[in-house]
Amino acid sequence: MSISVVLLGEQESMVRQIESYQGELIVTRVCSEIAEAVAACLTAGAEVLLIADAQQVPLMEQVDELLSQGTAVVYLLDGSAAISPMPEVLQLPADIAMSDLEQRITATVRSLKLPEGSPERDDRETADLEPRDKGRIVSFWSAPGSPGRSTVALNFAVEAAAAGRSVVLLDADTYAASISIQLGLMDESASVAQICRIMDSGSADISRLNAACSLVQVGDTTIRVGTGIPRSSRWPEVRPSALRRATLAFKDHYDLVVLDVAPHIALDEQLSFDTQAPQRNAVTVEMLGCSDDIFMVVQSDSVGIPRALRAIDELEESHADLQPKIIFNRVSVSRSGRSPKRRLIEAWDRFGPMHDVVGFLPNDSAVCSASVLAGSPLLEIAPRSSLRMEIRSLAGIKSSNLPKKRVSRRFSKSA
Structure with missing residues (x-):
């Protein structure tokens, strides 16, 4: 040879x-x-x-x-x-x-x-790497539409941080980034673009990566937030391989890296170019590929479930090794009929693929609207809401020691 x-x-x-x-x-x-x-x-x-x-x-x-x-x-x-x-x-x-x-x-x-x-x-x-405890990468994915994926991802990260874990939340949605809006961070600097430029320079210095993120205080704890691309014209700044390396670097230093990714996974952008071109959907594919856990948020009605089934079929055709866990969101009698959980399980067992259903989140539009309006997560705006309790359970946190009053937050750019 x-x-x-x-x-x-x-x-x-x-x-x-x-x-x-x-x-x-x-x-x-x-x-x-x-x-x-x-x-x-x-x-x-x-x-x-x-x-x-x-x-x-x-x-x-x-x-x-x-x-x-x-x-x-x-x-x-x-x-x-x-x-x-x-x-x-x-x-x-x-x-x-x-x-x-x-x-x-x-x-x-x-x-x-x-x-x-x-x-x-x-x-x-990994043969040459020193043995060390690493965190986990958790991605939140969904079918096209608005099933509430970003809301679930944000509050999942907040609850994990409130439970004492060190958390980084990255908005990797190259179509409709919204984490910064939900947190009241009106910043168009796009942290994920800065993070990718750092990685492309050949550096994996965690202090530089931290500095590119916003440090957000939530209750008595803080999380680092990598804001997404606010303008669709800027999405080529996010190179998939650079963001993947950055995510793995964060994983080495944090307990949990939470990713909010776009729904589209078809890699067909290169058909429009004669040479190699940036692929918008490749960001989602790379992030899902490096994740330890993938949660698929499904809107629990006659529109959301068929969309989810088609999205999973597409995922299995191109990436059969990825196994998302199903979270039904906006569960209510008005959307699914009487005994909504039982009906959703029956429908999924009959038509859905063999993926585990791990959560049922209630439909609480009033609380979600108040959360977006205030730019605050559920921990601050509605600490005793049923939706927050379910997300805490999803994050593996017991529903105890709830805060008695709302704590104000302040935002700062990390040094």
Whole structure:
């Protein structure tokens, strides 16, 4: 087995070392410019881009493009080089022995050829990481329409934070971001766009990611909120792979990362372009793919349920490994008839796919309207409402120690 290598950087000594070692690595081209090296890898299908010059650092967008086609990216760094650690990129000391270099590169190339999500690939990707407790990523998804997904996601995050967990809430809805409005944050800076720019710069510094978010006080606790894109024309600023890396970085430092994602998952935007183009729906697909739990919010009426069934069919056709958990929202006698929970379960068992139903949220339009009007979550505007109790239960929190009075909030941009 031979591994084709494109070398970036005029390092004749490295070429001589690889050739004299006579192992599996074969240098097919030496490039002095980043654009030349990336183009050589993409057109010739090279298996490895070996970067021997610390001054030649490709953009993360270029790195993602190489990784997507199965080209491993390897940095050889000397002791003085200062490059932020980047996930999915192999970084090795410049004085590494050729036997170790070939072994590490071979293992990386083989791991890229394994199917996404396979246990072997996951083991290789985490082999060099120090053992540590990580948080969980929870996504809230729905069929097209307005089933109340953002309201549920927001209050789920608030209840988890009130229970003592450290929480980050990211509005990844590229069609109709609304978390900032529901919290009274009239800020058009779009935190998720700033977060993606930080990741694209090659940095995964959690302090910079925190600074891009708004720190929101809710009751006696706080949550970090990454506000979404307020204008649809700006959605190409959110690169799916960059947001995925940022989400995983938050997961390393927080107990819970809550995502509010758009309903659409069809990746058909590239049909309108002759070259690679940003894909709006790819954000949803990436976020669902990296989630530990996926909650699908379903509006419990004759319109919402058929929409949900069609959305799940579409999800299973393209991403059969994703298993959303069902939450019926706006449950009421007027929408579902007498004994609404029983009727919904019967209808889902008869027509729905084999996905667990984990929650029934009551229809409380008056409370929800008051919450939006005040720019406050249910914990503050209606702490004893039945809707809040159900969301607390959904988050695994017992309905005890409820606040006796409303506590005011203040918003601040984190330092």
